[in-house]
Amino acid sequence: MPYRRTENVVRRLAARHAAIIAAARAAASEGGMAAVQIVPVARRAGIAAGTVYRYFPGKTDLVAALLEGIAHDEMAALRRAASVAPGPLSALAAAIMTFAARALRERRLTYAAIAEPIDAELDAVRLSFRRALAAEFSVRIAAAAAGSHLLEQDTALSGTALLGLLIEALVGPLAPDAAGRERETVQSLTLIALRGLGVADARARGLVVQTTLPAA
Amino acid sequence: MPYRRTENVVRRLAARHAAIIAAARAAASEGGMAAVQIVPVARRAGIAAGTVYRYFPGKTDLVAALLEGIAHDEMAALRRAASVAPGPLSALAAAIMTFAARALRERRLTYAAIAEPIDAELDAVRLSFRRALAAEFSVRIAAAAAGSHLLEQDTALSGTALLGLLIEALVGPLAPDAAGRERETVQSLTLIALRGLGVADARARGLVVQTTLPAA
DNA sequence: ACATTTGCTGAACCATGGTTCAGTTATTGG
DNA sequence: CCAATAACTGAACCATGGTTCAGCAAATGT
Numbered sequence: 001m002p003y004r005r006t007e008n009v010v011r012r013l014a015a016r017h018a019a020i021i022a023a024a025r026a027a028a029s030e031g032g033m034a035a036v037q038i039v040p041v042a043r044r045a046g047i048a049a050g051t052v053y054r055y056f057p058g059k060t061d062l063v064a065a066l067l068e069g070i071a072h073d074e075m076a077a078l079r080r081a082a083s084v085a086p087g088p089l090s091a092l093a094a095a096i097m098t099f100a101a102r103a104l105r106e107r108r109l110t111y112a113a114i115a116e117p118i119d120a121e122l123d124a125v126r127l128s129f130r131r132a133l134a135a136e137f138s139v140r141i142a143a144a145a146a147g148s149h150l151l152e153q154d155t156a157l158s159g160t161a162l163l164g165l166l167i168e169a170l171v172g173p174l175a176p177d178a179a180g181r182e183r184e185t186v187q188s189l190t191l192i193a194l195r196g197l198g199v200a201d202a203r204a205r206g207l208v209v210q211t212t213l214p215a216a
Numbered sequence: 217m218p219y220r221r222t223e224n225v226v227r228r229l230a231a232r233h234a235a236i237i238a239a240a241r242a243a244a245s246e247g248g249m250a251a252v253q254i255v256p257v258a259r260r261a262g263i264a265a266g267t268v269y270r271y272f273p274g275k276t277d278l279v280a281a282l283l284e285g286i287a288h289d290e291m292a293a294l295r296r297a298a299s300v301a302p303g304p305l306s307a308l309a310a311a312i313m314t315f316a317a318r319a320l321r322e323r324r325l326t327y328a329a330i331a332e333p334i335d336a337e338l339d340a341v342r343l344s345f346r347r348a349l350a351a352e353f354s355v356r357i358a359a360a361a362a363g364s365h366l367l368e369q370d371t372a373l374s375g376t377a378l379l380g381l382l383i384e385a386l387v388g389p390l391a392p393d394a395a396g397r398e399r400e401t402v403q404s405l406t407l408i409a410l411r412g413l414g415v416a417d418a419r420a421r422g423l424v425v426q427t428t429l430p431a432a
Numbered sequence: 433a434c435a436t437t438t439g440c441t442g443a444a445c446c447a448t449g450g451t452t453c454a455g456t457t458a459t460t461g462g
Numbered sequence: 463c464c465a466a467t468a469a470c471t472g473a474a475c476c477a478t479g480g481t482t483c484a485g486c487a488a489a490t491g492t
Contacts, residue, residue, distance in 0.1 A: 002464090002465070002466055002467070003466060003467040003468060004467095005467095005468080009468090009469090013469090047470075047471085048470060048471040048472055049471085049472070049473095050470070050471060050472065050473095051469075051470055051471075054468095054469065054470075
């Protein structure tokens with residue numbers, strides 16, 4: 001009985017799986033979630049529409065994989081940035097600025113992944129990304145507050161508010177065009193955010209200037 | 217030549233026009249924009265699907281009318297609240313708190329009207345609502361800054377950020393449930409917002425406590 | 433009551449986009 | 463090269479939901 005799925009084939013299959021997700025990501029990056037359609041994505045990946053269904057049970061699963069990938073990368077970048085900071089308040093600033101800088105670099109994709117509703121099933125996945133981001137902020141706010149670096153507060157509420165502030169001003173449909181002024185925009189928003197959470201203006205300015213952003 | 221469209225008929229037509237929009241509004245309020253579908257809306261309004269097309273050229277126009285109505289009400293409420301305030305900073309606080317309180321009262325509808333994408337054509341209308349809200353905040357921020365009540369800043373950016381903060385923390389999908397704590401939630405967020413814009417903590421607390429919200 | 437015009441009905445129609453599947457091609461061990 | 467199995471193709475299929483329209487009902491002035 002011939003055809004033993006060989007190593008070579010396994011590699012090609014894995015590459016295709018990745019290629020499909022990459023194609024979906026590119027589509028979302030260009031045209032938002034509405035552009036993530038089976039036939040165009042398949043064409044972009046260089047395969048037929050039907051073939052997509054050999055890799056994903058349905059569109060929902062494909063988009064879920066896409067969102068999970070983005071969420072994974074984003075959370076990792078946030079944690080990495082925060083982990084090298086000298087203290088909890090600095091870590092909070094680093095997380096905020098890293099998110100902001102990355103969002104600005106991939107406006108459309110970030111908006112698609114975080115804010116654009118799709119269907120009921122996928123909302124759960126998108127929501128969990130959003131929740132992870134807000135939770136990350138909430139935890140860092142709580143840590144900083146515990147060290148008396150900022151005011152006591154409802155950290156769930158402020159984490160959520162912080163996320164909304166950043167999304168709307170950076171990647172939302174009426175976010176001002178920041179081309180050429182990315183650094184300044186990120187700093188202004190971080191300043192607003194830190195002050196809002198209870199950091200004195202002077203101190204906040206210091207943090208914003210000190211924090212360096214990762215290149216990628 | 218009989219049938220001269222009489223006053224009586226005109227009244228019924230106007231009533232129906234309003235009933236259709238009201239039905240659409242109720243649908244959006246219950247199930248978000250996805251629930252605003254011609255057949256269900258028509259049924260809710262007590263008419264046949266086809267009849268909707270005697271009042272609106274297409275679904276787009278119906279939803280546009282719905283959004284414009286909501287936007288009109290909302291902007292009027294904001295301006296009314298701000299107009300009775302004693303000074304520009306107080307007016308800003310009043311606008312923020314009024315928006316927050318009203319949004320909390322109609323969470324789903326507010327989310328649907330402000331944040332839920334629909335189709336490309338309608339996005340323009342939804343965007344103009346969003347832009348009007350952000351602009352209202354921006355103008356009040358600028359007025360307060362001009363009177364040296366808060367720091368100089370990019371008012372377009374902070375107005376947008378403020379709107380995002382409020383939306384996300386109040387009506388977004390991961391806004392914490394505020395049932396029974398509406399007043400406290402509104403106050404906490406207003407505090408964060410005012411501090412973020414550069415009002416000292418003590419002063420901001422004073423404003424938040426002083427500002428009274430309209431009953432409706 | 434009647435002619436005339438408008439308004440209403442709702443099932444049929446259509447466009448969009450996800451999903452299926454019979455037919456074809458590719459890969460492997462012997 | 464051949465048998466066997468998996469992978470791929472793409473046009474047909476289907477579900478959803480907006481839109482149309484032929485037939486019917488209601489309103490009006492004489």
